[in-house]
Amino acid sequence: MQINKIAVVGAGYMGGGIAQEYAIAGHPVVLADVDAELTRKNRARLVAEAKDWEERGLFRPGEAALVEQNLSAGESIEAAVADADYIQEAVPEVPEIKEQVYRRIEAACRPDAVIASNTSTLPIGQLAEALEHKGRFLGVHFSNPAPFIPGVEIIAHEGTDEAIVPDVEALVAQTGKLTARVKDSPGFCLNRLQYALLKEAINMVDEGVVTAEDLDIVVRTTFGFRLPFFGPFAIADMAGLDVYLNCFRTFEDHYGERFATPEGLKELVAGGHLGTKKGGGFVIPAGDTTELVAYRNTAYGRLARLVDELGQAPAVK
CATH class of the missing domain: 1.10.1040 (N-(1-d-carboxylethyl)-l-norvaline Dehydrogenase; domain 2)
Structure with missing residues (x-):
């Protein structure tokens, strides 16, 4: 399928950063959050943020204008997703909230729209249970801050239609990110590694091997x-x-x-x-x-x- 029109549900720092990246890649992006007023405020924040980053050399010349031009605020989740080819969910990491949002998305979106979750740890197959059409659902996990972290995990669950995966990878590649396919398991790859490191770090501090401050020095240097x-x-x-x-x-x-x-x-x-x-x-x-x-x-x-x-x-x- 050809992915052009994008909706991002959840306009906070994760969802907002993802929306900026798709807008810079040239896609029309509609934001949606809990209500229209909050969505408009977040859209204004993202435009101002992009202008600041361009002035500081963090965005390339012209990218702030692309954010302003291509990013719009939806009046509701339903309005935002109604005509989208691809819908990126980035709401809080609470299964009940996500499941409620998926039901609203599926009731309002096109039957051929792809729905992706930005969850960082929740199994994709588990989240898919909230959807009637599970084949169009997968994980697309950006890291915070999304505009600057270059890697994205792509997680298909057992019921994902494999035909959509290359299309989603191609979409993400348009933002300049590198994608990695990861099997559906709790924490996927990124956070399983990150939390294993943190767990051992805490163990070492608790054992008196090193202080937290010195451990951070060792890791980063x-x-x-x-x-x-x-x-x-x-x-x-x-x-x-x-x-x-x-x-x-x-x-x-x-x-x-x-x-x-x-x-x-x-x-x-x-x-x-x-x-x-x-x-x-x-x-x-x-x-x-x-x-x-x-x-x-x-x-x-x-x-x-x-x-x-x-x-x-x-x-x-």
Whole structure:
């Protein structure tokens, strides 16, 4: 299907940011919130915000005008979705609220309209139970702030019509985002990883290993410094999977099952796959790493200069 007209239900910071991105991509976007007055206020906020960001160089020249031109305020949810090809829901992370909104959307929208949820943790299949036509429903999870975070999770549930997934991916790609397909499970990929890190961070502070302030320093200045450029699999491949295997043995000896060596890692190393130095790894093949190392060093060096230029984040210890 061709997606052009878009409705965004939920005009707060998440929904508003998503609406800005679709408007900048050239789509007519209708906002809707709990009432018409609040929707109009949010639309005015988003236009003013876009102008401010353009003046500060955060938006490209002309993008604020696209937001003002393409973004409108609907009188109601029903009015906003009536003629939409694609409807993005971004209401609070409460199943009862979302389910009520889905019923209103489905009663008013076209039968061929795609409905997407921006939920960050709720299983898509569970939310789909509120809909009569479940095949047109999927998860499209932007991160806050939506205009600036470049990744989007695409989550189809078991009943999603697979034919709509490429169309939705193409729509999101028009905003300049990178999409990743993720299986429907609680927390999907992003938040399952994020919350696992937070859980271990809290454990370490509770155990007296490190203070919260020092832990944040470690994360953002060591392995976290690499993450804008390389994911955990690429980092492991470059370091050496045999090295990681030996480190896991230490963790398993001291922490037990919580840090048990993953079977997938054992199998790769046993098969002679040690990463870039031999046999290839999770995502990077073996071979000459000259260009890869040069890119890595350039990326880290430029990021270090940017961090120095921006300085410490306000109110962060």
